[in-house]
Amino acid sequence: MQDNFTDDSIIEQLIKYLDDELSPKERASTELLLQNDHTVKEHYDNLISARNAIKLKGIEQKIKALHQHYYPLANEAGDFKKKTAKIIKTGFAGTKKMIASVAAIFILIISGFVVYLYTTTSSESVYAENFISYKLPVLRGENNADELDSLFNAGNFSAVIKLIGTKQQLTQKDYFLQGLSSLQTANANGAIISLLALQKMNDSSSEKSFADESDYYLVLAYIKSGNISEAENMLVKITSNPKHMYYAKAKEISKTALTILKWKQ
Amino acid sequence: MHVIRDYSDEEIITALKNEKETDGAIGFIYKNYYKSLENYILNNSGSKDDAADLIQETLVAFIDIVRENKFRGESSVKSFLYSIIRNLWLSEMRKRNNAANRNRIFEKGRDAKEQALVQELITKEYHKSILNLFERLGEKCKQLLMLVYYEDLSMKEIAAKMPEYENEQVLRNKKYKCMKSLEQMIHENDRLRIQFKNALRHAG
Numbered sequence: 001m002q003d004n005f006t007d008d009s010i011i012e013q014l015i016k017y018l019d020d021e022l023s024p025k026e027r028a029s030t031e032l033l034l035q036n037d038h039t040v041k042e043h044y045d046n047l048i049s050a051r052n053a054i055k056l057k058g059i060e061q062k063i064k065a066l067h068q069h070y071y072p073l074a075n076e077a078g079d080f081k082k083k084t085a086k087i088i089k090t091g092f093a094g095t096k097k098m099i100a101s102v103a104a105i106f107i108l109i110i111s112g113f114v115v116y117l118y119t120t121t122s123s124e125s126v127y128a129e130n131f132i133s134y135k136l137p138v139l140r141g142e143n144n145a146d147e148l149d150s151l152f153n154a155g156n157f158s159a160v161i162k163l164i165g166t167k168q169q170l171t172q173k174d175y176f177l178q179g180l181s182s183l184q185t186a187n188a189n190g191a192i193i194s195l196l197a198l199q200k201m202n203d204s205s206s207e208k209s210f211a212d213e214s215d216y217y218l219v220l221a222y223i224k225s226g227n228i229s230e231a232e233n234m235l236v237k238i239t240s241n242p243k244h245m246y247y248a249k250a251k252e253i254s255k256t257a258l259t260i261l262k263w264k265q
Numbered sequence: 266m267h268v269i270r271d272y273s274d275e276e277i278i279t280a281l282k283n284e285k286e287t288d289g290a291i292g293f294i295y296k297n298y299y300k301s302l303e304n305y306i307l308n309n310s311g312s313k314d315d316a317a318d319l320i321q322e323t324l325v326a327f328i329d330i331v332r333e334n335k336f337r338g339e340s341s342v343k344s345f346l347y348s349i350i351r352n353l354w355l356s357e358m359r360k361r362n363n364a365a366n367r368n369r370i371f372e373k374g375r376d377a378k379e380q381a382l383v384q385e386l387i388t389k390e391y392h393k394s395i396l397n398l399f400e401r402l403g404e405k406c407k408q409l410l411m412l413v414y415y416e417d418l419s420m421k422e423i424a425a426k427m428p429e430y431e432n433e434q435v436l437r438n439k440k441y442k443c444m445k446s447l448e449q450m451i452h453e454n455d456r457l458r459i460q461f462k463n464a465l466r467h468a469g
Contacts, residue, residue, distance in 0.1 A: 011441075011445050015440075015441050015444050015445070019413075042452075043452065046448045047444065049392060050448055053393070053395035053399060055329070055332075056325065056389065056393065057396050057399065057411070058411055058415025058416070059329060063291070066291045066295075067295075067320075070292050071299075071317075074295050074299035
């Protein structure tokens with residue numbers, strides 16, 4: 001039998017077969033040769049081993065280089081199982097944790113705001129925020145304007161109170177001006193008494209005067225005196241009537257502020 | 266500072282199959298598994314240098330197995346690396362204890378999975394011994410064969426890296442010549458092949 005092993009062309013054919021450089025026809029004949037000649041098969045196995053050994057050498061060189069590069073990392077912490085478990089575990093829990101963090105921050109902000117409101121809210125501040133000064137109308141052509149009106153419009157509230165004090169019988173207007181002047185002179189309780197007297201007079205009279213005004217200024221007087229529950233009751237009366245002259249103003253009074261004032265009490 | 270991202274087992278395998286992505290995966294393995302692999306060696310009478318050598322061998326074997334699509338993923342990457350290093354170290358210890366034996370002695374695997382791994386490791390040992398023959402080739406042969414079989418470049422790309430060769434056909438002919446030389450050396454080294462077959466039989 002011809003010695004195929006010394007036939008370089010067979011080895012070259014096997015190399016080409018290994019590297020997929022043969023035509024389909026050549027491949028088929030090589031495969032037939034490999035099937036039928038175990039010595040040729042052995043040579044082919046040697047070529048496969050040679051190729052795999054070369055690949056291995058390349059990997060060895062790469063790992064050697066990477067070992068120099070990554071060896072410092074090896075001293076860092078690391079059982080990855082723990083870390084992996086943590087990461088996998090927080091894949092969903094991470095979202096929950098984020099939501100919890102956001103909620104915590106939100107609560108913190110709200111709490112801070114509430115604390116701020118609590119510390120800065122007082123009867124005086126709520127009163128001042130919602131007080132509107134009242135001006136009596138001055139009719140043209142009247143030369144001798146009522147003295148009381150003049151004193152009131154001039155802001156001489158003490159003089160108004162003094163003058164009303166000299167009267168034997170007070171009118172609804174007197175009670176109103178007395179009430180407002182008391183408010184302006186920091187006498188909230190006096191204002192409440194005057195304004196309630198006005199309302200009592202209105203109830204028993206067919207002619208109502210300063211009715212809506214008395215409601216609103218009573219709210220302010222109650223707030224100033226710290227009687228928040230009564231203030232709230234009066235506010236309900238005003239805000240349940242959209243046609244009330246002070247409906248819009250009453251709506252502006254902060255319920256939160258009143259609640260804080262009640263807490264403080 | 267090294268910034269290494271985390272990899273799942275699946276991502277490690279995918280990265281190792283791609284030459285360009287291998288570095289990151291190896292970095293991850295160093296960061297997360299090196300210590301426990303090293304500890305195995307240290308706890309079994311080995312030194313830090315032994316561990317460094319064995320871990321590198323382990324990674325070489327692992328990459329080779331992955332690229333040959335022989336890693337089935339039945340165990341985790343960490344467990345598999347541990348299996349490799351355990352087998353390599355045990356065989357190394359047997360070799361050191363048996364002065365007459367120049368080669369590692371691999372024992373039969375504990376189960377079918379490990380038995381398959383042992384067979385792979387024995388084959389790698391055989392390939393390593395072939396590399397001793399490879400080193401006898403000329404520098405141009407070694408360079409050319411590395412470019413063809415490890416870097417998997419086309420003849421056109423290799424021609425650009427080895428301009429001393431006139432054209433692609435000349436390079437191709439050179440390749441055939443180098444591979445023939447290497448195969449000839451393997452063929453003539455019966456001893457290597459017999460040792461390889463014996464090792465397979467012993468462990469099998």
